[in-house]
Amino acid sequence: xxxxxxxxxxxxxxxxxxxxxxxxxxxxxxxxxxxxxxxxxxxxxxxxxxxxxxxxxxxxxxxxxxxxxxxxxxxxxxxxxxxxxxxxxxxxxxxxxxxxxxxxxxxxxxxxxxxxxxxxxxxxxxxxxxxxxxxxxxxxxxxxxxxxxxxxxxxxxxxxxxxxxxxxxxxxxxxxxxxxxxxxxxxxxxxxxxxxxxxxxxxxxxxxxxxxxxxxxxxxxxxxxxxxxxxxxxxxxxxxxxxxxxxxxxxxxxxxxxxxxxxxxxxxxxxxxxxxxxxxxxxxxxxxxxxxxxxxxxxxxxxxxxxxxxxxxxxxxxxxxxxxxxxxxxxxxxxxxxxxxxxxxxxxxxxxxxxxxxxxxxxxxxx
Numbered sequence: 001x002x003x004x005x006x007x008x009x010x011x012x013x014x015x016x017x018x019x020x021x022x023x024x025x026x027x028x029x030x031x032x033x034x035x036x037x038x039x040x041x042x043x044x045x046x047x048x049x050x051x052x053x054x055x056x057x058x059x060x061x062x063x064x065x066x067x068x069x070x071x072x073x074x075x076x077x078x079x080x081x082x083x084x085x086x087x088x089x090x091x092x093x094x095x096x097x098x099x100x101x102x103x104x105x106x107x108x109x110x111x112x113x114x115x116x117x118x119x120x121x122x123x124x125x126x127x128x129x130x131x132x133x134x135x136x137x138x139x140x141x142x143x144x145x146x147x148x149x150x151x152x153x154x155x156x157x158x159x160x161x162x163x164x165x166x167x168x169x170x171x172x173x174x175x176x177x178x179x180x181x182x183x184x185x186x187x188x189x190x191x192x193x194x195x196x197x198x199x200x201x202x203x204x205x206x207x208x209x210x211x212x213x214x215x216x217x218x219x220x221x222x223x224x225x226x227x228x229x230x231x232x233x234x235x236x237x238x239x240x241x242x243x244x245x246x247x248x249x250x251x252x253x254x255x256x257x258x259x260x261x262x263x264x265x266x267x268x269x270x271x272x273x274x275x276x277x278x279x280x281x282x283x284x285x286x287x288x289x290x291x292x293x294x295x296x297x298x299x300x301x302x303x304x305x306x307x308x309x310x311x312x313x314x315x316x317x318x319x320x321x322x323x324x325x326x327x328x329x330x331x332x333x334x335x336x337x338x339x340x341x342x343x344x345x346x347x348x349x350x351x352x353x354x355x356x357x358x359x360x361x362x363x364x365x366x367x
Contacts, residue, residue: 039120053101060087067127072141075171083127089120105173111163111181112147125149131193135200140167144193162190164200191278194251204250209257215265223248226283233288235297247280256280269330273321277305281316285348293361296325302348318344320351
């Protein structure tokens with residue numbers, strides 16, 4: 001048993017240790033904050049030194065020469081929209097330059113510059129699309145910007161970020177509405193300028209695909225069921241569920257989703273097999289079968305998807321997704337996809353055989 005003196009000594013010792021750790025760690029955190037602050041200040045100095053187009057490179061900004069476009073700016077006439085990446089931190093800046101080469105406006109307040117919050121350095125990005133059109137019908141030209149990113153560790157690869165900049169009424173530049181950027185990116189409407197236009201200008205949205213609670217609500221808002229692949233299956237303790245694949249047309253694209261719906265019509269699970277593809281080209285099959293040998297029924301999806309190539313050409317590719325049933329949920333496979341890439345002629349039967357072989361699970365004739 002500790003005496004009163006022993007308790008006091010122990011308390012003093014613990015307090016001393018805590019204070020030592022506190023004062024040792026605080027300078028590190030302060031140093032980290034100071035470092036980011038210093039990086040930002042240095043970056044801003046370079047950015048503000050760009051008064052003319054000729055100042056870009058010598059201040060560390062690389063022009064994206066194949067994405068320079070003319071745009072009508074109220075009060076200035078036709079100017080050049082010049083995108084440029086900061087060579088140090090990979091941040092994108094849009095410069096608006098008049099016919100004398102003078103920068104009349106610039107902005108780096110772009111969604112793509114906030115992938116890694118609290119850091120100056122961002123993932124490597126390239127511009128996937130720039131489109132100039134009047135989106136809010138006020139007679140002034142606005143800008144749609146889409147970037148494609150890839151981190152050094154492979155993160156963000158193929159990930160697109162959409163943004164919209166509106167020309168302001170004061171004729172002093174452009175502004176962005178973060179709520180629009182949030183919707184565009186959160187609900188997968190960042191794949192093309194046409195889809196962003198359909199949302200911002202025409203009012204079409206994919207949000208309901210992710211927020212609807214019943215099948216009836218989905219149908220009332222425009223989901224088109226792929227009836228030949230729609231059926232009921234029993235998923236163990238989850239019960240008898242309806243597998244409902246469907247598409248929603250927006251602009252020239254079909255957004256593909258799969259829902260698991262209860263017999264009462266409530267949506268229990270939703271899946272988005274398209275990933276970063278633009279459009280469902282053809283659904284080759286959906287199969288509900290145990291893949292990993294745990295006795296629970298999993299879901300395998302095989303389809304053809306299309307997307308736009310670097311040169312604007314249409315590319316069609318076959319791909320698959322596997323969703324493993326877990327206790328009360330489903331999780332999407334990430335392991336098999338690393339080692340098995342399907343070909344254009346691969347069938348559902350071959351895909352299931354390969355997937356089961358990965359888990360050491362033999363295919364039975366009548367399972």
